[in-house]
Amino acid sequence: MQDSKVVYFAGAIRGDRSLANVMREIVEFVQGLGFSVLTEHVIADDPIATFASKIGKEKADLLAEDVEQQDIAWLDQATHVIAEISGASTGTGREIEYARAKGSFGKVSAKVLCLYHTEWEFFASPMVRGMTSDRYPNVTIRSYADVMEAKSSIKDFLEV
Template structure:
């Protein structure tokens, strides 16, 4: 199973360690196409690789088309994550959004109000392992 993991990169990296832990869980269920989201220096790597914004956009869309499911950590608001979720919904790819209600921002109604998106609230990564396993078994 190919998993597209989405988390904030340019919108804020305060959750990068959480992303890495979630990616590690997901790797137990399939191939995570976007494991770089859990790497602290992801933007520096993109620059070192000579990737333009257009290159990043096109690569992400290719991965979205390849993905069997999308898992997005949406506590830190991100235009890119929202865009990826919208495109996944358009592609009829199952989407699971993970959200910590104790964060600094309310979850957008465009995510919470979308019947095509599963929203799971959590506080600790360990608490979502079984939720992710169930989502992946159901949709993978």
């Protein structure tokens, strides 16, 4: 297990799940490199139920506050955040921004990699894609034409 790097994966859970198989391949690839992924529930068939179970709750009892508090706790632990931003998502942008800025308010700094499929560029938020490394040195934005290209970007990002 890779000890020094803690990975948080962000992707659409309630939004567009069209690329769920790509997200699964990405998370499994990161795990195969020896990293644990705090948010592996994102790739489950029912990510909300899996999340609820992970924090000791039933899906029907899960509150918005539970999600926000747990995700922030995991983001606070993360040294690396990988986000698949091709599809519409209700929370991925907030996760990216929190991870990007958390070092400035006394939390462990995190590097952020945002990935989007070249065929889905229109749907990937320009607010995220427009984050350039000269203005946001801990953020990297990469497009990919296929999963192999995404995996190559991830290896570079995780320095393996």
